[in-house]
Amino acid sequence: MLTREKIIVLTRDLVQERGANDFSYQDLADQLKIKKASIHYHFPHKNDLLLAVTKHYSNELKDFLNNLNQNDSVKTRKKLTKYLDMYLELSKSGDKLCLCGILASEIQGFPANLVREINIFFQIHETWLRKLFQEAQENGELEFSGSASGLAAIFFSTIQGALIISRTKKDPKYLKSVIKELLNWV
Amino acid sequence: MLTREKIIVLTRDLVQERGANDFSYQDLADQLKIKKASIHYHFPHKNDLLLAVTKHYSNELKDFLNNLNQNDSVKTRKKLTKYLDMYLELSKSGDKLCLCGILASEIQGFPANLVREINIFFQIHETWLRKLFQEAQENGELEFSGSASGLAAIFFSTIQGALIISRTKKDPKYLKSVIKELLNWV
DNA sequence: GTCTATACAAAGATAGAC
DNA sequence: GTCTATCTTTGTATAGAC
Numbered sequence: 001m002l003t004r005e006k007i008i009v010l011t012r013d014l015v016q017e018r019g020a021n022d023f024s025y026q027d028l029a030d031q032l033k034i035k036k037a038s039i040h041y042h043f044p045h046k047n048d049l050l051l052a053v054t055k056h057y058s059n060e061l062k063d064f065l066n067n068l069n070q071n072d073s074v075k076t077r078k079k080l081t082k083y084l085d086m087y088l089e090l091s092k093s094g095d096k097l098c099l100c101g102i103l104a105s106e107i108q109g110f111p112a113n114l115v116r117e118i119n120i121f122f123q124i125h126e127t128w129l130r131k132l133f134q135e136a137q138e139n140g141e142l143e144f145s146g147s148a149s150g151l152a153a154i155f156f157s158t159i160q161g162a163l164i165i166s167r168t169k170k171d172p173k174y175l176k177s178v179i180k181e182l183l184n185w186v
Numbered sequence: 187m188l189t190r191e192k193i194i195v196l197t198r199d200l201v202q203e204r205g206a207n208d209f210s211y212q213d214l215a216d217q218l219k220i221k222k223a224s225i226h227y228h229f230p231h232k233n234d235l236l237l238a239v240t241k242h243y244s245n246e247l248k249d250f251l252n253n254l255n256q257n258d259s260v261k262t263r264k265k266l267t268k269y270l271d272m273y274l275e276l277s278k279s280g281d282k283l284c285l286c287g288i289l290a291s292e293i294q295g296f297p298a299n300l301v302r303e304i305n306i307f308f309q310i311h312e313t314w315l316r317k318l319f320q321e322a323q324e325n326g327e328l329e330f331s332g333s334a335s336g337l338a339a340i341f342f343s344t345i346q347g348a349l350i351i352s353r354t355k356k357d358p359k360y361l362k363s364v365i366k367e368l369l370n371w372v
Numbered sequence: 373g374t375c376t377a378t379a380c381a382a383a384g385a386t387a388g389a390c
Numbered sequence: 391g392t393c394t395a396t397c398t399t400t401g402t403a404t405a406g407a408c
Contacts, residue, residue, distance in 0.1 A: 003391080018294045021207035024383060038392050040385065097291060101347075104354040105283060105291040108204045118354055150367040153348070157364055158340060161287075161347030165339075168290040168304055178343055181336040185371060189373080210401055224374050226403065 004042045006032055011053045016096040020050055020106050047111055050103070054117040057099045058124060065128050076136040077183075083129075084179050087159050091166050091175045101160045126152045133186075142186045151186070158182060190228045192218055197239045202282040206236055206292050233297055236289070240303040243285045244310060251314050262322040263369075269315075270365050273345050277352050277361045287346045312338045319372075328372045337372070344368060 001009075010031055014023040025036045025046070032039075043049035064086065068079050090096055100121040107115060129152035136142035144151055158178060166175040187195075196217055200209040211222045211232070218225075229235035250272065254265050276282055286307040293301060315338035322328035330337055344364060352361040 019205070019207060019292050021205060022292065022295060025385090026383075035393060036384085037386085037394080041391060044385080046384070095294060101350065102291050104350045105288050106205050106208065107354055108281060109208060115354065122351055122354065146367050146370050150363060153351075153360065153364050154344060154367050157347035157351055158344045159347065160350060161343035161345065162339070164287065164290045164346060165308055165343055168293055168301065168308065174339065177336060178339050181332050181340050184332050211403090212401075221375060222402085223376080223404085227373060230403080232402070 003032070003034065003038070007039055007042055007049070008053050008056050011049055012057060012099055013096070015050070015053065016099050016102060019102050020046075020110075047114060050110075051114050051117060054100065054103065054114065054121065058117070058121045061121065061124055065124070076132060076141045079132060080183070080186075084159070084183075087163060088172070088176060088179065091163060091172045094167070094170065094172065097163050097167060098160060101163060122156070125156050129155055144186050155182060189218070189220065189224065193225055193228055193235070194239050194242050197235055198243060198285055199282070201236070201239065201288060202285050205288050206232075206296075233300060236296075237300050237303060240286065240289065240300065240307065244303070244307045247307065247310055251310070262318060262327045265318060266369070266372075270345070270369075273349060274358070274362060274365065277349060277358045280353070280356065280358065283349050283353060284346060287349060308342070311342050315341055330372050341368060 025039050029036045100118045130149045133148035162175045162178040215222045286304045316335045319334035348361045348364040
């Protein structure tokens with residue numbers, strides 16, 4: 001793997017664990033066994049690195065969702081379950097949050113382009129969920145009161161919140177039960 | 187107000203805006219027009235300060251909830267609305283999150299006693315919500331499928347998540363619509 | 373209880389050799 | 391593209407005078 005890519009992947013992990021304000025180029029250098037100056041060569045400023053990591057994370061998400069959409073015969077509920085499984089997996093790690101969830105909580109002090117990128121990530125989620133709910137409502141696969149976009153916002157907010165609370169409680173079952181409860185509502 | 191108290195209140199504000207890893211004793215000293223050393227007199231280590239702030243925040247919450255519980259004649263839905271209004275107010279500030287929500291997202295690296303205090307805060311919320319839902323279900327004021335504790339977890343997670351997302355979008359209406367959607371479900 | 377002064381480490385960043 | 395060396399600023403913290 002290219003050094004540039006290694007830096008991005010490791011940063012992603014560190015941010016998901018500790019946040020953007022609690023990891024340093026020194027941490028990266030130590031773990032990658034290179035020097036700080038080498039990292040500055042690839043990403044002169046920390047915000048450059050955070051921006052690249054966020055874009056990388058969004059691209060991974062797009063791939064994941066495209067993959068889910070690929071197979072049209074898959075039932076809506078099955079797609080939804082696979083989507084939610086992604087977060088259950090994350091929660092099982094015990095020490096990670098959604099990259100953009102944690103970045104969003106530190107957003108004051110970030111430059112505008114990074115804020116924009118985090119919002120794009122949120123938008124990808126909500127758009128995917130909204131379309132899923134919309135189509136499922138139209139073809140009668142799911143039933144719910146309220147709008148598809150409202151339901152999408154609820155699902156996404158709940159997961160982001162539950163991830164944080166679940167980790168704090170050191171109890172992955174918390175997220176699991178919240179997700180189960182959510183699924184009972186559609 | 188005593189200096190000690192001033193420090194706590196200002197720290198609370200700064201943490202709600204920027205998080206625990208992005209404010210310093212220097213920031214406090216500048217805004218309070220005292221010297222860093224004076225703050226170290228009251229709170230030798232930063233974690234001492236964060237612990238005091240968290241306890242203070244929990245006490246404010248307890249007062250608020252006790253106040254709500256005071257008047258038994260108030261309808262459940264009204265109590266719930268007042269509870270949720272607290273977060274709508276917070277969201278209107280445009281730059282603050284729930285203190286414990288933001289602390290929880292930075293929890294790696296905090297000492298055990300601080301983690302415990304954050305969990306206590308979460309517990310207060312969930313217990314209050316659970317009891318509210320439980321009693322309302324028993325006396326028929328509210329109807330919902332699933333357990334009262336599950337509903338409490340959903341409400342609390344959703345609010346925490348929506349606060350973060352709402353601020354990132356710079357759109358307090360996001361939280362507002364999520365709350366409206368939640369209320370449609372009970 | 374607040375101040376001045378200071379210590380010490382770490383963070384973000386750059387210059388220039390290889 | 392990576393290194394050594396260095397710079398500057400900031401953060402956390404303590405000692406000791408007032």
